[in-house]
Amino acid sequence: MSEPSALHDPVKIGIVSISDRASSGVYEDKGLPALQDWLTRALHNPITFESRLIPDEQEGISAALIELVNAGCCLVLTTGGTGPALRDVTPEATLAVAHKEMPGFGEQMRQISLKFVPTAILSRQVAVVRDQSLIINLPGQPKAIAETLEGLKEADGKQIVPGIFAAVPYCVDLIGGPYLETRDEVCKAFRPKSAVRATRPA
Numbered sequence: 751m752s753e754p755s756a757l758h759d760p761v762k763i764g765i766v767s768i769s770d771r772a773s774s775g776v777y778e779d780k781g782l783p784a785l786q787d788w789l790t791r792a793l794h795n796p797i798t799f800e801s802r803l804i805p806d807e808q809e810g811i812s813a814a815l816i817e818l819v820n821a822g823c824c825l826v827l828t829t830g831g832t833g834p835a836l837r838d839v840t841p842e843a844t845l846a847v848a849h850k851e852m853p854g855f856g857e858q859m860r861q862i863s864l865k866f867v868p869t870a871i872l873s874r875q876v877a878v879v880r881d882q883s884l885i886i887n888l889p890g891q892p893k894a895i896a897e898t899l900e901g902l903k904e905a906d907g908k909q910i911v912p913g914i915f916a917a918v919p920y921c922v923d924l925i926g927g928p929y930l931e932t933r934d935e936v937c938k939a940f941r942p943k944s945a946v947r948a949t950r951p952a
């Protein structure tokens with residue numbers, strides 16, 4: 751059953767796929783669809799997506815991030831370019847536009863990813879705040895998007911390692927963004943009791 755969207759703040763989210771090969775058509779981009787699908791599943795809020803598919807070029811990545819923040823995205827998620835290869839420069843491009851670093855997100859993502867692949871330590875992903883926007887790097891493997899955002903669950907749905915998205919709504923509150931509300935079966939967001947908004951009347 752669809753819910754009345756007036757109950758939830760509208761939100762604008764930037765999604766950026768950073769890949770030399772996907773952006774030049776060598777292979778189909780699976781990053782943007784994976785980001786869009788996961789966010790649509792996870793959030794009750796009506797979402798407007800601002801998407802970018804760009805190559806691994808530091809200046810172009812920083813410019814895209816600034817453009818999305820200036821366009822009013824309270825959250826920007828990137829995928830790709832976080833490894834050690836010569837052309838992997840997403841963390842540098844993200845740090846170049848940072849007003850504040852948020853190291854907990856990268857630390858937690860590497861912990862989660864280690865449960866899936868031993869090469870998780872090769873991912874240098876960072877998260878930063880710029881103005882009133884939270885920017886988070888995710889790894890490039892399309893399947894890593896849900897893994898890091900959602901964490902690891904047992905077959906019965908019991909959470910083994912919490913995903914990083916659990917902390918995103920409260921972070922967005924703290925930087926003055928819209929009130930993000932998640933679907934618990936996908937991702938149970940955590941807020942201190944004092945920050946939980948009473949359900950609005952229909």
Ligand SMILES: Nc1ncnc2c1ncn2[C@@H]1O[C@H](COP(=O)(O)OP(=O)(O)OP(=O)(O)O)[C@@H](O)[C@H]1O
Pocket residue numbers: 767768769770771772777778779780781782806829830831832833835838889890891892
């Ligand atoms: N946008 C994408 N769409 C589909 N698959 C991707 C995408 N980005 C990455 N992958 C897959 O994940 C792997 C690791 O991602 P990484 O960001 O390291 O890419 P890469 O090897 O630097 O190459 P490229 O930048 O050309 O995607 C890639 O080799 C590819 O198999």
Ligand SMILES: Nc1nc2c(c(=O)[nH]1)N[C@H]1C(S)=C(S)[C@@H](COP(=O)(O)O)O[C@H]1N2
Pocket residue numbers: 829830831832833834838862863866867869870871872873874888889890891893894895897898
């Ligand atoms: N959850 C998850 N994290 C992952 C991976 C993965 O498959 N799943 N791949 C790792 C690998 S092999 C690399 S090189 C780094 C960096 O990937 P990127 O350059 O595609 O961003 O992410 C790591 N993190």
